[in-house]
Amino acid sequence: MLRVAVLGAGRIGKIHAANVAANPNAKLIAVADPFGNAAASLADQLSCESSLEPTSLIERDDVDAVVIGTPTDTHVSLMLHAVASGKAVLCEKPIDLDITKADAALHEIERLNGRVMLAFNRRFDPSAQQLRRSIDAGSIGDVRQVIITSRDPGLPSREYLKHSGGIFRDMVIHDFDMARWLLGEDPVELMATASRLVDPTLTDFDDFDTVMVQMRTATGRQCHINCCREAVYGYDQRFEILGSAGMLQNENLRQTTVRRWTRDETEAGDPLLNFFLERYADAYRNELNAFIAAVESGSPMPVTPFDGRQALRLADCALESALTGRAVTV
Secondary structure (H helix, E strand, C coil): CEEEEEECCCHHHHHHHHHHHHCCCEEEEEEECCCCCHHHHHHHHHCCEEECCHHHHHCCCCCCEEEECCCHHHHHHHHHHHHHCCCEEEEECCCCCCHHHHHHHHHHHHHCCCCEEEECHHHHCHHHHHHHHHHHCCCCCCEEEEEEEEECCCCCCHHHHHHCCCHHHHCHHHHHHHHHHHHCCCEEEEEEEEECCCCHHHHHHCCCCEEEEEEEECCCCEEEEEEECCCCCCCEEEEEEEECCEEEEECCCECCCCEECCCCCCCEECCECCCHHHHCHHHHHHHHHHHHHHHHHCCCCCCCHHHHHHHHHHHHHHHHHHHHCCCEEC
16 A cells, blocks of 8 residues: 655645545555645545645655645655655646756656656546547547647636746646647647737736647647636537547536527536536546556556656747747747
8 A cells, every 4th residue: 555645735735635545555644735724624634644844744754655736836846855765756747837947857856766757637537548549549540630628717816827837837738748648749849829818917927818829740740729717608628639530529528418408598508517626536536546556566657757848848839939929849
């Protein structure tokens, strides 16, 4: 049984801690958060220990692995401390907002033979995994185009946006990772546009709320990503993959598949699932299962720090393209 400590007792930390506590192949030893009573409150709910000191928790002999769900600017230091302490790591994206620091972290992880998995949870969504299995099975032939729609139900708080690193590094980074995964190749050229159509005051943070990205791989495969911070109808997450022998689609999820036809509406259905906590609940559980399985078997991590680095590079290129109005070589 893998003995796990969860670092961070915020929104993401709560998800990971609850999943560890419920997993039959893991034991939640403790949660840590340096602010207020967040860790103590979460620990009471999950019947584990709490700590205000993430670094001391990493060093404990009864901890085999750590899950990092802390603010982004702490990821590298906590990750490298855990690796140096011989602990396996599941770290939330991104590695860092600065690709130079991310590259240095990758070098150190490799030097120490660290066991680190990046938490790109959408790869573990059951529908997304079926898309990948279908592509691998050749059911649509050679992939030609990937189209990704990713829209949030509303803007996060201004305090969150201030420290998020911007829409490309915070939100679209998930879609960059999914694009690489579904294309099966790294993009070599990128063109992006960005606007402030939801909140013009995002100029305060040099940020945007509505973006489109087009990418091309070395063999000519194409990807289009469209993202917006606000979709009034709910959390919109869809994929379409066109191949030489057919097409795959992944539609939104709802509570039920029931549709209504009345005098006032046609083909009306349940609302879309509220946000990522509900939409990707299975994905977070599957992600943890994959991490535990890799640690216990010694097999390669299914999502590597290099994957995180590549998604961050695409985010940086997208921002450069949006600001300059030119295509960028990745």
